[in-house]
Amino acid sequence: MTGTPEAPTIPAWDRSQDAGTTPVREEDVSPHGCTIAHRLQILGAVPFFRHLAADELEAVNDLFSAFGYEPQETIYMSGAAAERLFVVAHGTVKLIRRTASGQDILLDILRPGDMFGSLPELGTREYLEDAEAQTSCCVLGVSSTDFQRILQRYPKVALSVLAIIAGRLQDAQGTISQLSAMPVEARIASALLKLGEKLGVESEGGLLLDTPISRQDLAAMSGTTTESASRAMSDFRRTGLIESGRRWIRIKDPDGRACRRPGHVFAYGTNPPDGPPRAD
Amino acid sequence: MTGTPEAPTIPAWDRSQDAGTTPVREEDVSPHGCTIAHRLQILGAVPFFRHLAADELEAVNDLFSAFGYEPQETIYMSGAAAERLFVVAHGTVKLIRRTASGQDILLDILRPGDMFGSLPELGTREYLEDAEAQTSCCVLGVSSTDFQRILQRYPKVALSVLAIIAGRLQDAQGTISQLSAMPVEARIASALLKLGEKLGVESEGGLLLDTPISRQDLAAMSGTTTESASRAMSDFRRTGLIESGRRWIRIKDPDGRACRRPGHVFAYGTNPPDGPPRAD
DNA sequence: CGGGCACTTGATGAATCTCAACGGAGGTGG
DNA sequence: CCACCTCCGTTGAGATTCATCAAGTGCCCG
Numbered sequence: 001m002t003g004t005p006e007a008p009t010i011p012a013w014d015r016s017q018d019a020g021t022t023p024v025r026e027e028d029v030s031p032h033g034c035t036i037a038h039r040l041q042i043l044g045a046v047p048f049f050r051h052l053a054a055d056e057l058e059a060v061n062d063l064f065s066a067f068g069y070e071p072q073e074t075i076y077m078s079g080a081a082a083e084r085l086f087v088v089a090h091g092t093v094k095l096i097r098r099t100a101s102g103q104d105i106l107l108d109i110l111r112p113g114d115m116f117g118s119l120p121e122l123g124t125r126e127y128l129e130d131a132e133a134q135t136s137c138c139v140l141g142v143s144s145t146d147f148q149r150i151l152q153r154y155p156k157v158a159l160s161v162l163a164i165i166a167g168r169l170q171d172a173q174g175t176i177s178q179l180s181a182m183p184v185e186a187r188i189a190s191a192l193l194k195l196g197e198k199l200g201v202e203s204e205g206g207l208l209l210d211t212p213i214s215r216q217d218l219a220a221m222s223g224t225t226t227e228s229a230s231r232a233m234s235d236f237r238r239t240g241l242i243e244s245g246r247r248w249i250r251i252k253d254p255d256g257r258a259c260r261r262p263g264h265v266f267a268y269g270t271n272p273p274d275g276p277p278r279a280d
Numbered sequence: 281m282t283g284t285p286e287a288p289t290i291p292a293w294d295r296s297q298d299a300g301t302t303p304v305r306e307e308d309v310s311p312h313g314c315t316i317a318h319r320l321q322i323l324g325a326v327p328f329f330r331h332l333a334a335d336e337l338e339a340v341n342d343l344f345s346a347f348g349y350e351p352q353e354t355i356y357m358s359g360a361a362a363e364r365l366f367v368v369a370h371g372t373v374k375l376i377r378r379t380a381s382g383q384d385i386l387l388d389i390l391r392p393g394d395m396f397g398s399l400p401e402l403g404t405r406e407y408l409e410d411a412e413a414q415t416s417c418c419v420l421g422v423s424s425t426d427f428q429r430i431l432q433r434y435p436k437v438a439l440s441v442l443a444i445i446a447g448r449l450q451d452a453q454g455t456i457s458q459l460s461a462m463p464v465e466a467r468i469a470s471a472l473l474k475l476g477e478k479l480g481v482e483s484e485g486g487l488l489l490d491t492p493i494s495r496q497d498l499a500a501m502s503g504t505t506t507e508s509a510s511r512a513m514s515d516f517r518r519t520g521l522i523e524s525g526r527r528w529i530r531i532k533d534p535d536g537r538a539c540r541r542p543g544h545v546f547a548y549g550t551n552p553p554d555g556p557p558r559a560d
Numbered sequence: 561c562g563g564g565c566a567c568t569t570g571a572t573g574a575a576t577c578t579c580a581a582c583g584g585a586g587g588t589g590g
Numbered sequence: 591c592c593a594c595c596t597c598c599g600t601t602g603a604g605a606t607t608c609a610t611c612a613a614g615t616g617c618c619c620g
Contacts, residue, residue: 097453097454097456097457099457099460099461099462100461101461101462103460103461105456105457105460105461107453107456107457119442119443119446120439120443124447124450128450128453128454129453151435151439151442152435152439155431155432155435155438158435158438158439158442159400159431159432159438161442162399162431162438162441162442162445163399163400165442165445165446165449166399166445167404168449169445169448169449169452170404170408172449172452172453172455172456173377173387173408173409173452174377174408175456176377176385176387176452176455176456176459176503177377177379177385177387179456179459179460179503180379180383180385180459180502180503180504181379181380181381181383181385181503182379182381183575183576184575184576214598214599215598215599215600216598222460223456223459223460223461224460224576224577225576225577225578226598226599227576227577227578227579227599227600227601228575228576228577230598230599230600230601231576231600231601233599233600234599234600234601244599245585245599246584246585246586246597246598246599247598247599463607463608464607464608494566494567495566495567495568496566504608504609505608505609505610506566506567507567507568507569507608507609507610507611508608508609510566510567510568510569511568511569513567513568514567514568514569525566525567525617526565526566526567526616526617526618527566527567
């Protein structure tokens, strides 16, 4: 019993606005966001359920349950039995690996429509990472066995899930090569761009990361310390590449009109668009 | 046209034995290893085709072609159109990301039965990594569209592939946390244990890595330099943990009777078996 | 028998972690 | 509404790991 949502905690819908001087507005999570009526709509928008017929979607929907979490609350912990697969409905969720040395690694930040948790037929019977609510959020959960049945009944869903997981594998491999080859400042820049693509919303002055990202989050994404992350961010701010404050960040020139020049730190993309210059 | 095996190169079956003082015997790759007759047997042993009926397997087999490569030969390069999926039949294959800084990252070493290359329905239309023959090897290739059809026709295959890719994602995430959190020596030790699990064969005196692994390979797996890898290996050798020579390695105590004690470098496993000790 | 490659080892310096201290924002309780 | 307190972010100085540069050895192959 270590955080598996068998007995879902009370949703914290009544959470007061966190925003002060922050330009980041908290995702508006209202109680009816997870009512049975709306879950259909949410599941229907999930990439791998998109192609299901209405009645099929309804059948699938019956297998899911909703769970609410408040910020920083644990959804599951590594080591717990991996018996459930989740889909984010509202808010954002962090996937974190805790290492023996006490250092936390932020593997991913998930938005509505993203899946996480246990994948069926996977050898592992335990979660290998922690899942934690980053914002006030609502997730839909299905048992592994039920999801397994869904995959068997609707092959197209299985193919979509495969594509998603394969994409994540590619991303992870990109992260591996960055951790191996790039200096801290470039890794932070790369993390910012990745977050921008994923969570950015256009605002006057640039891409605003629409969820509270701390220096520690950036450090945990980049395999460094909060101090180093802070130093890099200060540099970027001084150079005018970003604006930032307490748990909010705006990337001033995401498209790289001024940034992605060769030699510049922001030139490091997530995936090199063209063939890498071999060093023969 | 940059290395896609449209026109497969001549197999180099006649390659003379590389073994000198090395205890690593080259995989015995004979020409008939890839004859049509034997391909059925090979494909039937592939994890995700194992459950196909004989006639189904035969139909699938017809879609594959065999390609032979000699050591260090490129199977495909990153940036090339990703239009083919491969399965290793004989030998071993390295997946390598080449970074802009010229540093190579060794993502994986693949054994017979392992798949690599393009996954269908995946957004990417180009390979993101290089695939290179590590030993003399034979691979079976199928076009992405044909593989897509296979997946659609045999849902069980799709589920198996999903499980495999999901497992690789977990591994990759483990690597990420190691690169982020562990010092060089521990990363090398961890790489050795991973290789041991994957490529090790019992031999008197310990687990012998049954494929030629250079210091540079270890460095590229661990995100460090050949010099650092060499220093770590020298330490391990002095401590009696391993034996090694020119492109061969024997792990003397893989089960960790003497090694996996707490505090020891070899205590770092690939995935922590029990809940991580939080540093609260 | 010569050259190249894999490996080793040492010295140096740069990148980055660690430790430490400080300022401000936001939230809490009086 | 103000005082306090905690957490986030910042910055500096010192310690440390690690990459880099530079030789040097032995094995294998041509």
